[in-house]
Amino acid sequence: MKCDLPIELLSGYLDGELDEQQKARVEAHLKTCPACQEELESLRRIDQRVRDRVFEEPSREFVFTLNRRIMDKIRVAPRRSLFRLTPIFAPVAAGLLILVILINISPSKKNAGINDRVIYQKLEPQQLLPISIPEPRIAQTTTQMKRAAYHDREKALAAGAEEDRITEAAELRDMDEIETTVQKREQVVRAIIDTNGTIIKVATGNSLIPEKDTMLENELSGQQLAPPMIAGQKKQIYVEVATEAKEE
Amino acid sequence: MYNKVESDEALIKAVKNGDCESFNPLIERYKLPLYKVMYRMVLNRDDAEDLVEEAFIKAYRSIKRFDTGRPFYAWLRRIAVNNAINFLKKERRNLTEPLEFVEKSLSNSRNDPVAITEQKALTERINQAMLKLPREFRTVLSLKIEEDLSYDEISQLLKIPKGTVMSRLARARQKLKQIFDELEVH
Numbered sequence: 001m002k003c004d005l006p007i008e009l010l011s012g013y014l015d016g017e018l019d020e021q022q023k024a025r026v027e028a029h030l031k032t033c034p035a036c037q038e039e040l041e042s043l044r045r046i047d048q049r050v051r052d053r054v055f056e057e058p059s060r061e062f063v064f065t066l067n068r069r070i071m072d073k074i075r076v077a078p079r080r081s082l083f084r085l086t087p088i089f090a091p092v093a094a095g096l097l098i099l100v101i102l103i104n105i106s107p108s109k110k111n112a113g114i115n116d117r118v119i120y121q122k123l124e125p126q127q128l129l130p131i132s133i134p135e136p137r138i139a140q141t142t143t144q145m146k147r148a149a150y151h152d153r154e155k156a157l158a159a160g161a162e163e164d165r166i167t168e169a170a171e172l173r174d175m176d177e178i179e180t181t182v183q184k185r186e187q188v189v190r191a192i193i194d195t196n197g198t199i200i201k202v203a204t205g206n207s208l209i210p211e212k213d214t215m216l217e218n219e220l221s222g223q224q225l226a227p228p229m230i231a232g233q234k235k236q237i238y239v240e241v242a243t244e245a246k247e248e
Numbered sequence: 249m250y251n252k253v254e255s256d257e258a259l260i261k262a263v264k265n266g267d268c269e270s271f272n273p274l275i276e277r278y279k280l281p282l283y284k285v286m287y288r289m290v291l292n293r294d295d296a297e298d299l300v301e302e303a304f305i306k307a308y309r310s311i312k313r314f315d316t317g318r319p320f321y322a323w324l325r326r327i328a329v330n331n332a333i334n335f336l337k338k339e340r341r342n343l344t345e346p347l348e349f350v351e352k353s354l355s356n357s358r359n360d361p362v363a364i365t366e367q368k369a370l371t372e373r374i375n376q377a378m379l380k381l382p383r384e385f386r387t388v389l390s391l392k393i394e395e396d397l398s399y400d401e402i403s404q405l406l407k408i409p410k411g412t413v414m415s416r417l418a419r420a421r422q423k424l425k426q427i428f429d430e431l432e433v434h
Contacts, residue, residue, distance in 0.1 A: 011418035015392060017399045043421050046428065050393045053374045058283050062297045067275045070304050074268050 005029050005036055014043050191220065199223045256320040263311050271311075275304055278321055282328055288390040289332045291379060299335060303328035326405050329387075333406075336383050377427040385420035392417055 005026065012018045013026045030037055192201040202217035254273065262270035279300055286296035286303075307314075307324050314323055378386055391397045391405065399417075403410040 006418075007422055008414050008418040011421055012399075012414050015399070015417070017414065042425060046421055046424055047393050049370075049374050049428070050378070050389065050424075053371045053378075055284065056287060056293050058280070058287075058293065058297055062279075062283070062300075066279055066297075066301060067272055070275055070301060070308075071268070071272055073305055074271060074308050 003029075003033050003035055005033070007039075010036060010040055011043060014040060014047070197224055257316050260311065260314060260316050260320060263308070264314075264316075268308075271304075271308055274320065278324060279304070281321070282324065285325060285390075285395060286328060286332055288394050289329070289387055290336065291375065295335070299328060299332050303331055306331065322401075329391075329405055333383075333387065373428075373431045377424055377431055380427050381420060381423060384416060385423060388413060388416045389420045389424070 009018065009022055009026050013023065018026065030040065190203045191199050194200050199220050199222065202220050254270075256274065256277075259270045259274055263274075282300050282303060283296055286299045287293065290296050290299065303324060306327050310327070314320070378389075381389070387406065388402060391402050392399075397405070399410050399413045402408075402413045406413070408416075
């Protein structure tokens with residue numbers, strides 16, 4: 001534009017966002033300024049181009065499974081209180097759940113990926129011990145099962161399910177997902193362990209989409225854990241390792 | 249399961265009273281509009297889908313604080329946009345948009361191969377141009393042009409003064425015009 005009308009006014013005029021005084025000023029100017037008339041038309045065309053661009057449709061998975069995925073996460077949330085209320089029972093139930101899942105998860109399930117919604121796998125404590133995350137970023141690592149997502153929640157949490165029924169729920173054959181997390185979360189470390197038990201990828205962050213942590217990955221990758229076994233077969237798994245500054 | 253169409257307000261009240269199942273119709277109702285907002289911000293399908301999921305979960309976890317008298321979608325969109333802004337800030341990789349989807353999308357909607365080819369090429373150039381815009385510009389432009397929000401709404405959504413919205417939009421359009429010229433988008 002070669003005249004002195006601020007572009008903000010022309011843009012605001014296009015959006016119908018000017019007050020009466022500003023609007024009158026722009027309209028008076030446009031009557032005598034072909035360059036600004038052309039500029040205004042040009043801005044209109046730009047807006048139209050942006051509006052008209054082709055839109056990428058969401059995936060079928062998004063359309064058909066998003067509700068279930070979200071609802072599964074929402075439904076499991078209240079169960080946290082069970083573990084808080086039953087400090088003795090919870091570890092026992094958690095252990096049973098792990099055992100059943102290790103037996104029942106099909107080896108044909110998809111492999112893990114940092115950015116995927118994949119099978120989270122709880123490791124036995126002795127398997128976690130070899131993980132050594134350098135100070136001062138992480139003082140100690142612990143994991144604790146906090147919730148389990150079930151493929152068929154109606155079965156798993158039949159009405160009236162109580163603490164002493166967790167064991168029954170654990171026996172369901174169609175459980176397909178386990179999430180591990182921690183009670184006192186400061187920073188979450190997620191790692192992919194390959195079939196030989198070697199850490200191959202590491203990500204951090206508390207969001208649902210973890211960020212690849214190159215520094216930590218460099219420090220941790222190659223560390224050896226016991227090879228994860230699921231249903232009698234070696235399997236690459238995705239673990240969420242939580243950190244606590246101080247263990248109680 | 250949900251035979252009657254219940255208002256957002258009724259559903260949210262039910263959720264607040266502990267009926268988490270009432271959140272499901274809200275997901276169904278708003279997942280696609282929200283996906284479009286997210287997609288326009290991040291220009292990547294997978295990221296947009298993840299951000300929608302995160303937004304719903306965050307909304308559910310904050311539902312107790314939601315004022316039932318206000319429009320739910322506007323509140324949900326605010327959560328989603330803020331989340332997407334944080335995501336974009338953290339995003340280190342260069343945004344490069346694969347455009348195979350263009351052909352796929354167009355083939356469903358048109359039969360004229362010439363028109364398809366032309367629109368595909370045009371969309372490709374427009375998306376390239378949008379990707380070249382600074383993130384702040386792309387966000388305000390998308391909220392204004394594609395979501396048709398007012399300056400006041402954008403100001404509240406992005407927590408920036410209304411005057412900043414005005415100047416960002418003007419500069420975004422100027423910048424986009426330059427890029428269009430370079431890419432020969434007419």
